[in-house]
Amino acid sequence: MTGKNRVGEIFTHVFLVLFTIVILYPVMWVVAMAFTPQQGFSMSLMPIPEEPTIENFVYVMSTTGSDGSWLFGRQLLNSLVVSGLTTVFGIFLACTAGYAFSRFRFVGRQGGLMMFLVSQMFPGTLMLIPLYVILDALGLLNQLMGLVLVYSTSAIPFCVWMLKGYFDTIPRSLEESAIIDGASQFTIFWKVILPLAKPAIAVTALFSFMTAWNEFILATTFMSQESSYTLPVTLRNYVGEHSTYWGYFAAGAVMVSVPVMALFFALQKFLVGGLTAGAVKG
Amino acid sequence: MADRPNAETHMKLEPWAWTLTAQLAVIAVVVTVILAFLVAWEGDRSEFEEHRALFFARALGAVSADQGSDVSRAFITATAAKDPSFLSAWVIRDGGEDEFGISRGQAYDASMDGDEVGSILTDLTESGVHKSRSDRFARSTSGLAETQKPGHVAPYFALDTDEESGARSAVVPVVRGATTFGAAGVSVAPTMPDAPIPWLLLLAIGAVVGVGGAFGLSAVKARPELRSKVLVGIIAAAVLGVGLGGWWSYTSSYSGELGRRVADVERVRDAATSLGLDAPAIASLLQQADVSFTGAQGYLTGTAPTLDDGFEARVQATHGAGRRVVIFWAALVLLLGLAIGHRSIVGVVTGIPEQPHAYLYVAPSLIGMVVLVFVPFAFGVGMSAFDNDARRYYFVGVENFIEILTGSRSGDVSFYWTLFVTVLWTGLNIALHVSIGLGLALLLKNPMLRFKKAYRVLLIVPWAIPNYITALIWKGMFNKEFGAVNLFLEKLQHLAGVAEPTSIDWLGGSFLSAFTANLVTNTWLGFPFMMVVALGALQSIPNELYEAAEVDGASRWQQFQTITLPLLKPALFPAIILGTIWTFNMFNIIYLVSGGGPNNSTEILITDAYRAFDVLGRYGFAAAYSVVIFAILLLYTMITNRITKATEGAVE
Numbered sequence: 001m002t003g004k005n006r007v008g009e010i011f012t013h014v015f016l017v018l019f020t021i022v023i024l025y026p027v028m029w030v031v032a033m034a035f036t037p038q039q040g041f042s043m044s045l046m047p048i049p050e051e052p053t054i055e056n057f058v059y060v061m062s063t064t065g066s067d068g069s070w071l072f073g074r075q076l077l078n079s080l081v082v083s084g085l086t087t088v089f090g091i092f093l094a095c096t097a098g099y100a101f102s103r104f105r106f107v108g109r110q111g112g113l114m115m116f117l118v119s120q121m122f123p124g125t126l127m128l129i130p131l132y133v134i135l136d137a138l139g140l141l142n143q144l145m146g147l148v149l150v151y152s153t154s155a156i157p158f159c160v161w162m163l164k165g166y167f168d169t170i171p172r173s174l175e176e177s178a179i180i181d182g183a184s185q186f187t188i189f190w191k192v193i194l195p196l197a198k199p200a201i202a203v204t205a206l207f208s209f210m211t212a213w214n215e216f217i218l219a220t221t222f223m224s225q226e227s228s229y230t231l232p233v234t235l236r237n238y239v240g241e242h243s244t245y246w247g248y249f250a251a252g253a254v255m256v257s258v259p260v261m262a263l264f265f266a267l268q269k270f271l272v273g274g275l276t277a278g279a280v281k282g
Numbered sequence: 283m284a285d286r287p288n289a290e291t292h293m294k295l296e297p298w299a300w301t302l303t304a305q306l307a308v309i310a311v312v313v314t315v316i317l318a319f320l321v322a323w324e325g326d327r328s329e330f331e332e333h334r335a336l337f338f339a340r341a342l343g344a345v346s347a348d349q350g351s352d353v354s355r356a357f358i359t360a361t362a363a364k365d366p367s368f369l370s371a372w373v374i375r376d377g378g379e380d381e382f383g384i385s386r387g388q389a390y391d392a393s394m395d396g397d398e399v400g401s402i403l404t405d406l407t408e409s410g411v412h413k414s415r416s417d418r419f420a421r422s423t424s425g426l427a428e429t430q431k432p433g434h435v436a437p438y439f440a441l442d443t444d445e446e447s448g449a450r451s452a453v454v455p456v457v458r459g460a461t462t463f464g465a466a467g468v469s470v471a472p473t474m475p476d477a478p479i480p481w482l483l484l485l486a487i488g489a490v491v492g493v494g495g496a497f498g499l500s501a502v503k504a505r506p507e508l509r510s511k512v513l514v515g516i517i518a519a520a521v522l523g524v525g526l527g528g529w530w531s532y533t534s535s536y537s538g539e540l541g542r543r544v545a546d547v548e549r550v551r552d553a554a555t556s557l558g559l560d561a562p563a564i565a566s567l568l569q570q571a572d573v574s575f576t577g578a579q580g581y582l583t584g585t586a587p588t589l590d591d592g593f594e595a596r597v598q599a600t601h602g603a604g605r606r607v608v609i610f611w612a613a614l615v616l617l618l619g620l621a622i623g624h625r626s627i628v629g630v631v632t633g634i635p636e637q638p639h640a641y642l643y644v645a646p647s648l649i650g651m652v653v654l655v656f657v658p659f660a661f662g663v664g665m666s667a668f669d670n671d672a673r674r675y676y677f678v679g680v681e682n683f684i685e686i687l688t689g690s691r692s693g694d695v696s697f698y699w700t701l702f703v704t705v706l707w708t709g710l711n712i713a714l715h716v717s718i719g720l721g722l723a724l725l726l727k728n729p730m731l732r733f734k735k736a737y738r739v740l741l742i743v744p745w746a747i748p749n750y751i752t753a754l755i756w757k758g759m760f761n762k763e764f765g766a767v768n769l770f771l772e773k774l775q776h777l778a779g780v781a782e783p784t785s786i787d788w789l790g791g792s793f794l795s796a797f798t799a800n801l802v803t804n805t806w807l808g809f810p811f812m813m814v815v816a817l818g819a820l821q822s823i824p825n826e827l828y829e830a831a832e833v834d835g836a837s838r839w840q841q842f843q844t845i846t847l848p849l850l851k852p853a854l855f856p857a858i859i860l861g862t863i864w865t866f867n868m869f870n871i872i873y874l875v876s877g878g879g880p881n882n883s884t885e886i887l888i889t890d891a892y893r894a895f896d897v898l899g900r901y902g903f904a905a906a907y908s909v910v911i912f913a914i915l916l917l918y919t920m921i922t923n924r925i926t927k928a929t930e931g932a933v934e
Contacts, residue, residue, distance in 0.1 A: 005730075012725055013733075019722075020740050023806070027743060029766055030755045093647035104640030107633035112644060119655050120863050121915040122662075125891040126908035129665065129901055130658030153654040156647050158860070185639050214748035217869075232750060239754050246758060253751045264746035265739060272818040 034250035056251035063234075071226060071234075079230040079256075082147050083212040089152035090159060090208030091201060097156070098163030099189055103175075113164070116157040128221060135222060142224055150218060155211040159204040162275060166200035167193065202267045203274035213260050231256050304631035306496035311488070334546060335452035335470045338371070341550045343454040343466040344567045346373045353557055360553035369449055369469040373456065448472045473542065666906035682906035695882045695890075701914075704866060704886040707801070711865045712858060714805045719812025720850075724842075726813075727820045738817070745810035753874035756803040760788040760875070789876050793883040796876040800884060804871045812857060819853035820846070855926045863915055887911045 034056055035049040063071045100106075101113055131150060132141070140146030170193060178188050194201065216232035223229050235256060238249040338361065346354040354373055362368035451469040498512045547568060554564045634641050666682055686697050722741060726734050744752065759766045768785045775783035788799045823846065831841045867888045872878060878885035878893065885893065888911060895904035 009731065012728075012731065016725065016737050020737060023741060023744060025766070026752075026755050026759055026806070027747070029759065030751075033758075093650060096643040097647035100640045100643035104637055104643075106637040106640040107629040109640075112648065115656075116651070117919075118916065119651065119659075120860065121867075121912055121919065122655065122659050123867055123888050123891060123908040123911045124869060125888060125895055125904055126662035126912070127655075127658045128895070129905075130661035131654065133661070134654065134658060149650070150654055153647075153650045156651070160647065161856075189643075210748070214750065216750055232748065236750060236754075239757075249754065253755070257747050257751060260748065261743070261746040264742070268739065268742060271742075271814050272821065275815055275818055 030250045030253055033246060034254045036247060036250075056247040057255070060248050060251045060255070069227065074227050075229050075231050075234055078144060078228060079213060079232075082144050082151065082230055083209050085144075085148040086151040086155070086212035087205050087208045089148060090155045090211075091204055093152060094156045094159035094163050094204050094208075095194065095197075095201065097160045098167055099193060101160065101164045102167035103172075113161070116160050119157050124217070128218075131218070132221060141222055142228055144228065146222055147212070147215075147219060147230070150222075151212040151215060152208065155208045159207055163197065163200050163204060166197050166274065170196050199270035199274040201274075202270040206263060206267045206271075209263060210260055213256075304628045305499050306492045307631065308628060309488075309492040309495040311492075330542075331448075331450045331470065331472045332452070334367075334473070334542075335450040335468050336454070337546060338368070338468040338470065338550070339452035339454045339466055341567060342371055342373060342468055343456045345554070346466055347456050348563070349557075349559075356557055357553055360556050361550060365549060367471045367473050369471055371466075371468045373466045662905045663909055665902050666909045668902035669900065682903050683910070685903070686907055686910055695885065699883070700885055700887055700890050703797070703884060707797070707804075707868075707872075707886055708862055708865045710801055711804050711808060711868075712862055714801075715808045715812045715861060716854070716858060718805070718809040719814075720816045720854075722809070722813045723816035723820055724846075726817060741813065742810040744807050745814075749807055750870050750874060752807050753803060753871050756799065756806070757789070757875050760799045762787045762790070790880050792880065796879060796884045800871055800875050803875050804865070804868060807871070808861070808865070812854075812861065815853055815857045816850065819850045823849045851926075859919060859922055859926075862918070866915060866918075867911070887914075 032049050035052040035054070037051065037053045037055055061072050097116075101109060135141045135146045135150070138146070140149065174192055174196075175188050178192050183191070214232060216230070216236050219230045219233050220236075223233065226234075231252070235249060235252040238245045238252060341361070342354070342358065345357045349357075351373075358371045358373075362371065449469050449471050451467060453465055453467040456466055498515075501512070551564060551568060554567055559567070630641075667680070669682065725731070726738055728734070758764075760768075762768060762785060765788070767788065772783040772785060786795055788795045790796070827845050827849075828841055831845060836844070866886075868886070869888050869892065872884065872886050872889045873892070876884045878889050882890070882893070887907070891904050891907035891911065894900050894907055
């Protein structure tokens with residue numbers, strides 16, 4: 001290694017370390033706020049609480065409803081159920097559709113793909129009332145299932161495109177040999193294609209989960225009782241128009257972010273391959 | 283080409299027979315659905331009847347809140363006297379001494395029998411608080427108090443339908459000041475009964491039209507020159523029929539209901555006058571009773587009251603009218619779909635037997651998308667032709683669009699300023715996301731670099747954090763007094779020797795500062811996605827290319843220009859287009875960080891549309907605004923797609 005390269009690498013490291021610090025600062029700041037007792041900001045620039053306390057966490061976790069039930073537990077359960085089901089639905093819907101778009105040449109295929117892309121352009125403000133009316137008509141208003149269905153369909157267009165691209169990179173010869181072995185269409189999909197597409201499926205799962213875990217506007221609109229809120233709704237209300245409980249918000253933010261970040265980091269090694277395999281096939 | 287592992291499932295039927303059957307089915311289904319819509323529209327009175335009951339219950343509640351039991355009793359008698367549809371009315375109040383009611387016919391109340399009311403009363407008097415066995419009743423009595431809590435909206439009335447008689451009952455709380463101390467209930471018999479939908483007749487008509495249309499279309503096969511004429515004929519006949527039917531149905535049912543409502547309002551007013559209530563008391567009574575009847579109220583007084591019943595109530599109010607809008611427009615959208623997509627629908631239907639698996643795999647997500655994405659979209663487009671005051675909807679055609687595009691909304695930022703801000707916002711964001719993401723990816727690509735995995739993991743942290751949390755964190759960071767950004771700037775000024783450091787009011791100060799705050803937040807949040815996409819694309823570029831270039835003596839910059847960029851395009855273009863669409867509609871950041879301020883100057887189109895929806899309560903206008911946003915995005919995508927051919931490779 002030449003000396004010039006060494007210097008270059010040191011500069012790269014200095015730059016990357018500084019950049020990473022800038023990027024991580026807001027995160028450290030909110031963590032510090034979560035452990036700071038008062039409901040305001042700390043006046044110090046250093047994101048380290050002077051007298052660390054867990055009282056914010058205790059408060060947020062012990063909120064109860066008007067009937068004395070354990071509200072935080074209930075809302076955590078709601079969030080888990082909604083996100084979990086959305087993930088399952090999202091994977092099922094995106095995998096089947098992505099497979100069909102990748103492997104079959106059928107009438108309406110191009111139109112269908114374009115439809116999925118176009119649906120990304122529908123402004124949310126256009127959909128609120130119609131979705132409310134439709135969920136009401138289906139009897140799914142104020143039901144977790146209603147949220148699950150809406151979230152699943154809002155996450156699939158992107159996932160279908162991504163999965164289709166990934167399926168495209170899987171060689172067809174694998175399926176052809178499976179056909180010769182007498183495998184049925186479904187067996188090929190289930191036993192040959194899906195196992196090979198694990199990275200893209202992992203990314204689909206991640207996106208579906210995050211869609212449901214992070215959403216609050218639809219949840220605020222469709223859920224009328226505190227006991228059926230998901231966590232983001234409560235969290236957003238801590239820093240609403242009438243109240244600013246920054247300490248509670250920070251504690252809640254930390255608790256809400258930790259699971260999704262854990263999932264993100266568990267699956268992040270798939271991100272690079274899963275996201276771009278289809279697009280760079282050449 | 284076609285990949286059909288199970289060719290034996292191909293059904294044995296002549297192609298022309300399939301085409302004809304499919305055409306027939308499509309036309310028959312469309313015609314039947316449209317007719318069913320129109321009939322259902324005409325036939326469904328359920329909401330109207332419910333609101334009659336609610337109206338009387340509210341009037342009764344308002345009277346008994348202010349007056350003694352004698353006046354309330356007289357009011358019930360006076361209101362009910364001339365109206366045969368009035369079944370029963372009751373009021374119960376704290377203390378239990380004021381229980382009274384009248385009933386006509388067998389039911390004391392369509393929703394509760396006498397025992398039930400009695401036990402509610404017992405609960406009420408014994409506990410002293412508004413606790414009740416009946417969940418509905420409890421909600422109706424406690425509702426008003428609970429609506430006061432920010433962020434929590436509870437129902438403030440209960441509605442019930444007796445399945446047998448069709449009678450509608452409404453229960454409302456009796457409130458004085460902030461105290462709820464009783465409940466009032468009214469049951470009315472339906473005055474305009476629902477008409478059952480004659481499905482058989484509709485199917486028959488649909489089938490006749492379907493057969494006729496399909497044979498017309500297949501006759502075209504013999505004489506292709508008539509094709510366009512036959513198509514135009516079918517579509518024109520259908521449009522005319524639906525248009526006339528819709529117009530007739532809309533005007534007749536709406537004016538019928540309006541007349542009935544006005545009669546109800548007048549009856550209550552007469553009853554109140556006969557009891558000797560003074561004019562302000564009557565006005566206030568009507569206003570309280572008329573919460574969901576602003577149409578009739580406005581019709582009588584010329585001034586519809588301004589209402590703020592919270593978000594849910596307003597969406598509730600949209601519900602009934604919304605159904606009308608959807609019926610009117612679903613019919614038109616269906617026809618439009620038939621006109622544009624007739625051949626592709628037939629193509630898909632005829633394609634099913636050839637590729638059964640393909641459609642089987644697509645069906646679940648397609649059904650989901652149609653029901654929960656495309657139908658709401660069509661509904662929303664339909665709403666854009668309507669305007670509303672609280673509950674009443676009226677058809678305004680393209681007036682909403684004219685109002686948006688001519689910027690004639692009073693007291694607001696011009697549409698074109700908001701459009702400019704949106705374009706600036708999207709352009710700057712994408713430029714920053716791509717350049718930062720690509721730059722980092724190029725740094726991290728270096729195989730000799732140590733700790734690159736650690737860097738990569740740490741640098742995608744912003745992506746992993748929910749974006750509303752990100753937005754709120756940065757809102758705090760940009761806070762004028764305590765925000766870290768200002769603290770940092772003050773430190774810098776101290777170090778530079780400035781005696782009195784100035785702090786910037788980021789979010790409320792000026793357009794530039796608030797816009798910068800939004801931009802910083804979204805850049806922080808958005809670059810990791812581009813970085814990951816670029817990393818993936820870079821990994822797929824074979825190293826030999828660079829080695830060969832180095833042998834040829836190409837500089838780093840030349841290598842970047844001739845190898846890296848061209849090979850990144852297939853991955854970057856779709857990501858950029860998608861990123862543009864997402865950023866263009868990036869609601870959370872603007873809404874939560876600057877909130878559009880100061881003076882709505884940093885609103886982007888989507889948040890401005892939401893403001894029309896949430897603050898102004900103009901749903902039709904917000905829908906029209908959203909349609910404009912969609913049109914802009916569609917145009918953008920079509921143009922860039924044509925230039926970059928970004929999706930071409932993927933669709934082929």
